[in-house]
Amino acid sequence: MILPGHVAAAVLVSRRFGLDLRVAVLAGLVPDLVDKFVFYILHASRWTRVPAHSLLALVVSALGVALAGRQRHGDWRWGLSWLGGYSAHLLCDIMPGEGALPWLWPFYSYDDYVSPGIPWFLGGGPVPWLTLVTEALLVAIALIVETRRKRRLHAR
């Protein structure tokens, strides 16, 4: 999944569970921001899903954000919001067609997984139609949820 779907998923998770929207959306973007940077800019990995698409990255980053939120606001809500947004990102990325994630990295080698040098939308692979349709649906649902929410807030 790409940016619009990840933002939509984080918005939906945030609204459903009463999380901090900004933290959840940021967490929903971080796995791709980190791993695309490591792959395309630093050339330090062979796959666009290492290291931030792993369970270790999810847990460590959520703990770090939870501690920061606890220190700053006196509660753990940032950590839960981060966990929600980050988890939504990972769940969106296991769609059939895109599939695998390095859940056990660095405890398991994912050397067989190699990404093309350019992303699919620049000709680096087949167009993931199922993912794109799902992504469009997620964005549409998020827009409907947000529109209804704004109407309810204005009606008060």
Ligand SMILES: [Zn+2]
């Ligand atoms: Zn991703």
